[in-house]
Amino acid sequence: RWTLFDSGTAFNGVVEELKKVTTRVAHVLPVSDDGGSTAEIVRVLGGPAVGDIRSRCLRLSDESTLEALSVRRLLGHRLPLDPSEAKLEWYHIVEGEHSLWDGVSRPYRETIRAFLVYFHNEILRRPVETFCFTNGSIGNFFFAGARIFFQSLDAAIFLFSRVSQIPAESLVLPVISTNDRLTLGCELWDGTIIRGQNEISHPSNGRREVVDKDCNSCSALPSSIKRVFYMSSEGCNLLHEVFPEANHTVLEQLSKVDCIVYAMGSLFTSVCPSLVLRGIGETIASRSIPKVLLLNGSHDRETIGLSASGFVTAITDSLNRTYGDPDKSLKYHPKDYVNAILVPEGGQIPLDVENLASKGIFHVLTVKSVHDTKVGVIFDPVSLIQALTGLISEHMDARLAEPDPLTENVTSVC
Template identity: 35%
Template sequence: MNRCHIVVFSGGSAANNLVDVFGKVAQDKECSLSYVIPISDNGGSSSELIRVFGGPGIGDVRSRLVRLIPEDPTGKDLEKSAIKALFNHRLSSSPSQARVEWLDIVEARHALWQDISSSKRELIRSFFNTINLEIVKRARPSSVFNFQSASVGNLFLTGARLFTGSFESSIYLLSAITGVPANVNVIPAINSNFSHHISAGLLDGTVIAGQNAISHPSAPSAPALVPNSGLLGKASEITPESPTSQERKEISLHDLVEDANLPGSLPTLRKQYINYAKTHTADLPSRISRIWYINPYGQEIRPAANPAVISSLSDASCIIYSIGSLYTSIIPCLILRDVGAAIAARSVRFKILILNGSLDRETRSASMEFGARDFVQAIKDACDSSRGTVGEYRDYVTHVIHLHGEGTPRVEREELAGWGVECVRIYGRKINGVDGEGGMVYDGIALVQALEAILGKRDLRGDKSRRNTLEANVYSPRKLGP
């Protein structure tokens, strides 16, 4: 295809900080832009929607859609700002107050409706009424929906999905109502009305079930840690053991609750995780070796990627692995069937990893901290797993953009060069980062300049040349031309 298309693999909150960067590059290069978002998150208010309704983890999808709502530079379009505020709004942290606030929204009495026209208000309310009716219908003495800290945007997407029967349609509705640009697509990694959970296998044989337990374990339950002492170093063979008597007792108690979960399914996949913290979490006992999808009973499955993901990759001139959680945001998208082969296609010329500016629980363990080579290796392993064959490093990553400073991951330039991966260092600014250990954040202008330098000055649709002199370049912020 003779057109430019950029595909970004990312999660939600971290990569939202770079949306303007990707938008600027796409605009300058006259490219269309697609974001591939995982649906395996079972934490936050999404956990309550999954518990009561089943379905995919939609928090990251909603977060990206709302972030993409165009800003009004004049400040005169009050309706656009009001709609963005509505879908970004979270209900009270008090369950009782949150329920009252939700009813005010459903009945159009809330102040959030003030600047929204009646036509759009009644359209949006129709889907709020749909999910509100479903919440009432599903109420049981053993299971009542908890509105605490619920995202209004998540409630809308779930209502639209239940009404249309299509997750894809609910995304289209939110995009159309909010005016997300037509040349920007938000694509769930899996297009499904069912929940999809992940497990992590650690090098010491431990298995952790559920994304929330992997990345930010929180009350009301601890991570589902299942020791497998005989499987050290054999991540491809790691599977959960049979439940212990305590676990069987916990499963039996959960089976008394009438919700969307199948009887006998893992408790760690069925609980509320409304309150959690992304910082100040304990290090993992060992580094993550592999991520895989599981069914409700903890058994490994191999789901197919959303066909729209494969189609988008087949049109791609450039693939970007954005900042964020490596093992719970990026890898769940890459291990899906056919994704690895699509990334490895020769038609995709640029495959760029934007390295995190700090380490988190997933890339820092009691035994070691990740460097750039470990990020690249994890991406390669995931893509190889998707393909069912072993490829070259450069099949999946051609460039690494990174920062340098206290708290940033180390970058093994010579080793990466031997793998055929070029490194580009740019300036950023220091922050008090994750867990108070510092780190760096990217400067948007410098990152735009680095990405555009990698992609080349000419139109990507026709330029077949490569730039091989980037490794020594350092990009600092400077004013962009018109």
């Protein structure tokens, strides 16, 4: 089994290939995203962000039957960008009249529609807040309806997983199991505090619009990022820092998996928020297994100026909680958290091998890449999965070759 500290959309392209090799993966995802369709749900209804979780559930969903494909198409559908067109289409869907329902059998249809109706009733009960359906995700609406109905994020994930027929051994886990809204904060080295994940990674200057995740679409930060942390929903400075507990199931999975992977994507806003929680660093440091960093192929607003060793330092500082409360910090070395790095061929991030070696990291492997028009160089999915499985196999072979301390000094007596 693997544990994947995921960055949401960045790893989605690899999931289809990973499913061919193993479904025994725990996908650990943050719940602090506050952009796009998710932001509108959180603004009006509150609660944690579920966009990344919904996206991963759909990627893992069954595609073996026509009905499964129909359900996936319905829950993966987005409404138009025009507000009036989006609202009109939503009414056709929630009333059961839209062609997206074609191919969905009555039991599935009644189950899904019940939670869409529940979601719709919830937004109608808040007359002060006018809900904007622009680019809205039907899957997000279904998820929000289930979460509010059950008053449980875990129950909503369970229902969504069953409706989309995710393999039972595939786990989609929020790093924090909560029914409350979570706000991500960021402290820069110049002392600036930025509130909100989207303001850190893809600021919109207050405009309600589709988030442009093109790596060249944002201006640079005034200073590099020192750390990320959680803050109260109304907070605006370090006095409002809060310390939510890590999901117990995540800690349980980390204690028994065969490999830990830090996925590529937004380093500080997608990966590090899952690492700064108490118990995560302690558990990872205690494991003697492959701990693999998938290096980004391109810089973004968060990582401009960072080398490969800079990525490792960011992960180490997050897991050690270096710049937070000194009473809650750890002192583990980088090699305790990362012992292998996979690098996309032709990537932008400088590969400073000597600095990596000084941190105790010697296993660096270049993997075939492809070019994405939006984000630049990315891993070739097939080659990436082959490299990951190869690392695990090497580790298992090495463990098998080690002498058993209980028998290595035993001699045979005839």
